[in-house]
Amino acid sequence: MARFNSRNNSSIWFSDGCVFLGGVLAAVFVVWGFSSFIAAFPTKNPNSQSVTTKLESLKRPDSALICAACTHGADLRHDCPEKTFYDDPEMGYTLSKPMNNWDNKRKEWLLRHPPFIPGAETRILIVTGSQPGPCQNPIGDHLLLRFFKNKVDYCRIHGYNIFYNNVLFHKKMDTYWSKYPMVKAAMMAHPEAEWIWWIDSDAMFTDMDFKLPLHRYNNHNLIVHGWRRLVEEGKSSMALNAGVFLIRNCQWSLDFMDKWASMGPQSPDYKKWGQIQKKLFKDKNFLESDDQVGLAYLISEEKAKWGNKIYLETEYEFSGYWKNLVDTYENITERYSEVERGEKRLRKRHAEMVRESYSEMREKYVKKSWRRPFITHFTGCQPCNGNHNPKYSGDDCWNGMEKALNFADNQVLRNYGYVHPNLLDSSVSPIPFDYPA
Ligand SMILES: *[C@@H]1O[C@H](CO)[C@@H](O)[C@H](O)[C@H]1NC(C)=O
Secondary structure, three states: OOOOOOHHHHHHHOOOOHHHHHHHHHHHHHHHHHHHHOOOOOOOOOOOHHHHHEEEEEEOOHHHHHHHHHHOOOOOOOOOOOOHHHOOOOOHHHHHHOOOOOOHHHHHHHOOHHHHHHOHHEEEEEEOEEEEEEOOOHHHHHHHHHHHHHHHHHHHOOOOEEEEEOOOOOOOHHHHHHHHHHHHHHHHHHOOOOOEEEOOOEEEOOOOOOOHHHHHHOOOOOEEEOHHHHHHHOOOOOOOOEEEEEEEEHHHHHHHHHOHHHHHHOOOOOHHHHHHHHOOOOOOOOOOOOHHHHHHHHHHHHOOOHHHHHHEEOOOOOEEHHHHHOOOOOHHHHHHHHHHOOOOHHHOOHHHHHHHHHHHHHHHHOHHOOOOEEEEEEOOOOOOOOOOOOOOOOOHHHHHHHHHHHHHHHHHHHHHHHOOOOOOOOOOOOOOOOOOO
């Protein structure tokens, strides 16, 4: 699913031998070194000197590391023989195994695996998952499959990797707490990824073209949808959503997750945290400590320690509330069609792999007031167990999901020559040449 441009290109470089490769890598390091080592790893680390020294040694064509890269680096079926953090018996994937000095360990791993260096500072791994057993809702598993298909489509279009997990990594950390052990394990398993993007199983992409504005997050390590003032001053835990978050693969995030998860059901302080959360956040309507209120607590009460590194996004629907969105899809479809009727280049048929260039071209015509919502999140609908929040009718939830899934699917099927003419109907029609002129 992932597209590593470096891999395609490097197969050409590698056949030309070490010296040329050394030059190419040196060039890559200069560009990458400045932008990423400074911007992407904001924590000051006393050991950064050793990494810089290694970086220097890598530029020398006689370096043993370069030769290791020549023989194995481009071939993903080979690992580098030198020791990395994986060889440390103390290193573990569970939340209970502390990890120190992760930023340097990650950097060193990257230095030993140069094919992953180009693009490292923006590389994203999507992590999502669902419960270990079958869904109680008779259509639950079908819905989850379609929600997953939607994420796979998005990943294929943008060249991201995805990890779907459906086992509990910690017996006591179930439901909304289950994601933290998964995110930690994903960080350990993917040192090549700068960001881990958790997306709940009931959230989906409804703009297949929009990409995260990562440049905005250079000084932040955790991005969630929400309104800072409502969280900090209004003590509202509904003013943010912890079901979709982007977290930097760095030491700060590991420390933050330790803190965050210390409010979870595996912790001796679970009960105490439930009381603290309930007392402070009046909109919390149950006693058990939960991760969303936990996050709101850390943003508002431990602002200097954690809150300042957390970005609350409101500029676009990073986790859009479905109730406000599902009735807008038809009109939005019409607006996008109008744009395409007015610009022949946007109607040009093209391969899915070159789709991003058309998305960029369309961007200047799209207005914020009617742009497709990036993510539609069916909060409270519970597609798998079917126990939706009583304030919604089940039909609202199921029809809303059907519409959203077909709305997103239309954006994908366009490249395959088909369209769902009716968003409430999964059947499709072939699209004619020059559609939608
Ligand atoms: C969609 O557009 C129609 C016609 O312009 C308008 O009457 C309707 O209110 C719009 N629906 C929504 C949900 O915005």
